[in-house]
Amino acid sequence: MTMQMAPAWQTTAWLNTAKPLELADLRGKVVLLHAFQMLCPGCVATALPQAKRAAQVFAGAPLVVVGLHTVFEHHAVMGAEALAAFLYEYRIAFPVGIDAPGPDGDPIPRTMRAYQMQGTPTTVLIDAEGRLRRQVFGTIDDLQLGADIGRLLAEAGPADRGFTAVGATAAGSCGPAGCAIG
Secondary structure, X not given: OOOOEOOOOOEEEEEOOOOOOOHHHHOOOEEEEEEEOOOOHHHHHHHHHHHHHHHHHOOOOOEEEEEEXXXXXXXXXXXXXXXXXXXXXXXXXXXXXXXXXXXXXXXXXXXHHHOOOOOOOEEEEEOOOOEEEEEEEOXXXXXXXXXXXXXXXXXXXXXXXXXXXXXXXXXXXXEOOEEOOO
């Protein structure tokens, strides 16, 4: 795993948040950044559902799930208004930043270039100190991602971080997660 500081995000707008997110303001929390394009099949079929699952599974943990809409093709049809409709239709509630266009006609957006991403989807994990710890182009296995997030959360502080397992059942009852001792 790499240990360099993660580059700042260069965005033009933010959706699903009251104010723009700055990476420096998220210190003390682990950050899961999913870079995507709404017309990328792998993003829609795999990466965005995975980001939603991570946000649900780690609800209450010091983990921030962030989307980065980083468009390097079909710019004209993937504007902010279309993205807002897309996020609504796909029930994506986590914050999503719109990557700033590249300078002087460069088709590669600024944050994408700063992170040297190879395309979309790209999954990025940033530790609580703001260091880039993992970056994967394409899809990543849910179990591997969960293990990586768990490791970074453990590094960040005590194990009791105030969150409970999704689907946990009360003592003496059975549910989709299993049967608890009564």
